[in-house]
Amino acid sequence: MITITVNGQRHDLDADPNMPLLWAIRDILGLTGTKYGCGAAQCGACTVHLNGEAVRSCVTKVSRAAGQQIVTIEGLSANNNHPLQRAWNELNVPQCGYCQSGQLMSAAVLLRENPNPTDQDIDDAMSGNICRCGTYQRIRAAIHKAAELQSAGAKL
């Protein structure tokens, strides 16, 4: 049995320690917001937070998550009101949407560590998340928008 905490909830998983975390999240826990894109850590669609760090769950073993805190896209906020989610909605960022949970999870780490990112910072943080539909311009704009919302929210 491997115990992991996902979105604040403890789960005892009957899983092989070598199972990719992505499988545990999707197939055992039924949290399907996190996507399988490549299985090789090359697209970022599987990005979740492990103790606050953006890890690629397709190559992260469930054993690495044992006793740790995982946050998936479903847990990014209680009411879809994270500044990034609000910005994403305002600017209609997604097209097909498949990459977007990974995009948001990576952007969330950026905004937490750098509340006012430059375009270079966005390049540095987000280049590992690829989008076949090419929504990159809207992703960039939405990150800037989210930074404004976050800053405004902090001032209230």
Next chain:
Amino acid sequence: MKKIIYLGIVLFSVSLMVLSFRTDSANRKELAAPAKDSVGSVKAFMSVYKVLMSPRCMNCHPSGDVPLQGEDSHLHTMNVKRGVDGHGLYAARCSNCHQPANTPGVHMPPGNPKWALPPAKMPMVFQGRTPRQLALQLLDPKQNGGRTKAQLIDHMAKDDLVGWAWHPGDGRKLPPVNRAALVAQVRLWIAKGAYAPAAKAK
């Protein structure tokens, strides 16, 4: 009588000669310690240089802020960068993809618990270094992470991340010699005087 005296002198002389051949343990130690030998030292270093400039070592000792990948040492994809501490930036930190062990399969991320580049303030660049430059850099505590010669040998011999080079995961070539041979050449280089090759050496 004369013959007896003569024989006695000969025997005494021969005894003295035989006794002089004996080497005691003090002499043996002196003979075992290698004398400074610039030619031998440089020869040993050139073997070390070939290993350190091979992809399994050089790829994580790049001249810029981007790690290198592959047998051709191209720039790591996905715009990943060194960052201040050598562990990457934001959602592209090394351990975000690189696990504590190699992920099985060709082109899957290699792994080690210490996976990272040297930090920005002590980049310990190998890429682009001539043999002379690298030798001098390795010997300089201001450029080699503050290491003494003994610690340098220790790093080559025992460091876990250095050791990854000989267990690099699927599809990656090993360095030109095994680890024991590398360490032996490092020891020899230093024992023979830690000479740096001439400026024109390649």
